[in-house]
Amino acid sequence: MNRFSYTRAKSVADAVRLHAVTPNAEFLAGGTNLVDLMRENVMRPAAIIDITRLPLREIEATQYGALRIGALVSNSTLAWDTRVIERYPLLAAALLAGACAQIRNAATVGGNLLQRTRCLYFYDPATSCNKRVPGTGCAALDGVNRMHAIFGASEDCIATHPSDMCVALAALDASLHVAGRRGIRTLPFDDLHRLPGHTPHRETTLADEELITAIEVPSEGYAQHFSYLKLRDRQSYAFALVSVALGVRVEKGAIRALGCALGGVAHKPWRDRDAETLLIGRAADDISAIERYADGVVAHADPRPGNEFKVDLARRAIVRAFERALAPDSAPLAGRDPGEQPA
Structure with a gap:
């Protein structure tokens, strides 16, 4: 693991500002993916911005009948929330299909959205990977690719996204609330993740300093079927x-x-x-x-x-x-x- 600076953000605005002025920075929430990648020297951020004290842990109904979920809500808390079980059982089932109870207790829903691929070549710095080091090639193309993509891939990357929760959110037509230097914006869930094309290292449409603050699922939860x-x-x-x-x-x-x-x-x-x-x-x-x-x-x-x-x-x-x-x-x-x- 490389050396890095550590700062605790005091507010959403402070987190965005710190990230915008700090080169090669990463937000830290549950850390269940980021810390693993740092230990393996796959990710080597120069700065860590801790957002765990921000007020983003609420689950609340909106005036339109939707459910708004703070980005720092844990996967376990969301899966066992009564409103989610009753109105969005698809989301609860997907959350409980992922990882183990200990990881679900630590992982946040915002971090779940942004977790990185589990491609073995991405995790191995000794192999070529355009996602890890752009321009080095994709060892998975002609390697062991049993777990890899059959849709939307390119000659630069055939990795898959690992999240269970994200699959349910896609089916539920969720949207995201995102904070950045230009203020707050709403992003349809479909528009968050990018296909690899020639830039597989750019995995989302978020600007570098943007922070997901909440997920919103509409009133239609398909609770019966x-x-x-x-x-x-x-x-x-x-x-x-x-x-x-x-x-x-x-x-x-x-x-x-x-x-x-x-x-x-x-x-x-x-x-x-x-x-x-x-x-x-x-x-x-x-x-x-x-x-x-x-x-x-x-x-x-x-x-x-x-x-x-x-x-x-x-x-x-x-x-x-x-x-x-x-x-x-x-x-x-x-x-x-x-x-x-x-x-």
């Missing part, structure tokens, strides 16, 4: 090969609204909104329409030899997620473990 399906090599403490976050609103037997996002397959949570429109108005039990939707989503995949299996895995996972979400015994999570869903 939802599924978070995570397929991985082992049942716990493993990142997704493919995950599906799905919420569906059914009225009079027909699909009237839905959000479906995939994880483990791209540089960001992957959502095909054009394909979703084909299901609006369809009977909820029209399995052939759901299968056509899944076929349409994976039709855009561009896998490497090591992860071709993900294409069919993603297609099957989408169909399975719909089956779970629309099963007759599906119900809200009130009164039971948010991580437990119908088989």
Whole structure:
């Protein structure tokens, strides 16, 4: 680990100012990703700006029926919040599918949004990685790429985003509140993460000094019909090969609204909104329409030899997620473990 300076921010404005005037600085919240990367010499910030004392730990309803979540709320606190369990069970289930209880207790939702890829080559300074050192190449292209992207990748990077929570937020049409030198702005969740292109080291659309202060999820939480399906090599403490976050609103037997996002397959949570429109108005039990939707989503995949299996895995996972979400015994999570869903 390199030497660095340490400063504790007194306010959001102070944090933004300190970052803006301090070269090569990083914000510190839970530290569950940043500290690991510093220990491995993957990230070598010259300055750490501690934001853990800022007043960003509230979960509150807005006047429009949405839920606003402070960026320093822990993953565990959010997952077990009664309002989240009752209104946004998809989000609770996704949070509890990630990491272990100890990490969820320390990790913040703001940090979860910005966690970096778990690509083995990114974590190994002895290998080439355009995300870690721009211009050095991507060892994963022709290396061990079983865990890597099948959508939206480039010849410069085929890494995937590791978050479970972000996949649910993409399906829920969340938005973010961001503070920067120009004031506060609202950012649609879809616009936060970038695809790699030729600049995979630039992972988000945030300016260097900008700080996420809150996440807002709209009133539509798909509490009646939802599924978070995570397929991985082992049942716990493993990142997704493919995950599906799905919420569906059914009225009079027909699909009237839905959000479906995939994880483990791209540089960001992957959502095909054009394909979703084909299901609006369809009977909820029209399995052939759901299968056509899944076929349409994976039709855009561009896998490497090591992860071709993900294409069919993603297609099957989408169909399975719909089956779970629309099963007759599906119900809200009130009164039971948010991580437990119908088989």
